[in-house]
Amino acid sequence: MIWAFPDYSLLIWLAIIFTLLYGIYLFRFYWINKKLQVSKHRLIIKLLLRGTYFLLFLIAMAGPSIGTSMKEIKEEGRDIFIAIDLSHSMNATDIGPSRLQRVKFELKNLVKQFAGDRIGLIIFSSEAFIQCPLTFDQNVLQLHLDGLNTYLVPAQGTDISAPLAMALSKFEAEETNENKSRSVILISDGEDFADNFKGLTADLNDAGIRVFTLGVGTAEGSTIPRGNGLIVDPKTNQPAITRIEPANMRLIASQTNAEYFELSDEVQEIPDLIQAIERVEGSVTGSRMVEASANKYFYFLLAAISLAILDMVLPFRTIKL
Structure with a gap:
């Protein structure tokens, strides 16, 4: 796999910021859970869902190229x-x-x-x-x-x-x-x-x-x-x-x-x-044929957007009545 933007410094910083913010969220949940008995397994589902589409966003930003094709220049x-x-x-x-x-x-x-x-x-x-x-x-x-x-x-x-x-x-x-x-x-x-x-x-x-x-x-x-x-x-x-x-x-x-x-x-x-x-x-x-890599970022971006929409339209009930 070839990356269009191999400089990962920005992606690393975004991952760190996401981890810190979500860590704060988990800490607040742990504190609230002691008093309100919030369902933990639903939080885990949320965490996996959000972590997955955030990772897909990062991959899309890096511009992954899978496979090659010949192109006339x-x-x-x-x-x-x-x-x-x-x-x-x-x-x-x-x-x-x-x-x-x-x-x-x-x-x-x-x-x-x-x-x-x-x-x-x-x-x-x-x-x-x-x-x-x-x-x-x-x-x-x-x-x-x-x-x-x-x-x-x-x-x-x-x-x-x-x-x-x-x-x-x-x-x-x-x-x-x-x-x-x-x-x-x-x-x-x-x-x-x-x-x-x-x-x-x-x-x-x-x-x-x-x-x-x-x-x-x-x-x-x-x-x-x-x-x-x-x-x-x-x-x-x-x-x-x-x-x-x-x-x-x-x-x-x-x-x-x-x-x-x-x-x-x-x-x-x-x-x-x-x-x-x-x-x-x-x-x-003149013209020549060159081997060009095929950037597949769109598929990762589409998957990330789909999961993000799912996260918004399907809220989980987290408090036991």
Whole structure:
């Protein structure tokens, strides 16, 4: 027999409470019996009846499964590339502890929500690189997320077309059916975009690839740490200030039938992003037969309810006249 809820601590506590309360009842009966000569054998019948249906209630709560059956499970999945901006502006601290560290923390939780989907990682600044190909392996993804830093990519600005082009080429290289669900999560502060992504969004849209965008940062912005100092703006010779620039991020999302979200200390739309991706129906990738246990709690519950009703509608006469 298999139990759906093998944690018996609650059931044990309920049994203890029942025993204590019924013990008090028996004590009162013993005291009354001395004066009123109450029939003892009727009390024993009551005790057995109530103890039986209480035990049946406990068994039903534990969810007993008796026997097994074969069940067909359809496997659905999505292919998702997460493109992460690793330019130096992602080290800004307008989001604690920094933009990149916050993104890493949120992504580690996000990928857990899509354990049945293939996820890949693309990192970029002025160029894009495959950090992790599409995989179901959550441990590999978590390992790569832990290792993300701004020194993994060149430091010459940000070109948003690079990760989009790479995601498109990798998706097209996959031997898959046309109805395969494919998405990109583009994460950046939106600054310094080269203006050559508009043709790519049309190609992505034609291929049925949605680009969900996540803007990271604040409108107030902050300086950019580098080593023990700050990055200096060569035009002003003052510390550079990086701010979120959402306009192009919104445009990319709208042109690919997707949505734009933001992440900051005040605005936290990661749950909305997860829900938006979940609404994209995954394609059926196959089916398999699994052995499923048959939960029989209902029979124990029905028997317990029947005995409880019997206890209520058939009261025993306990006092001898």
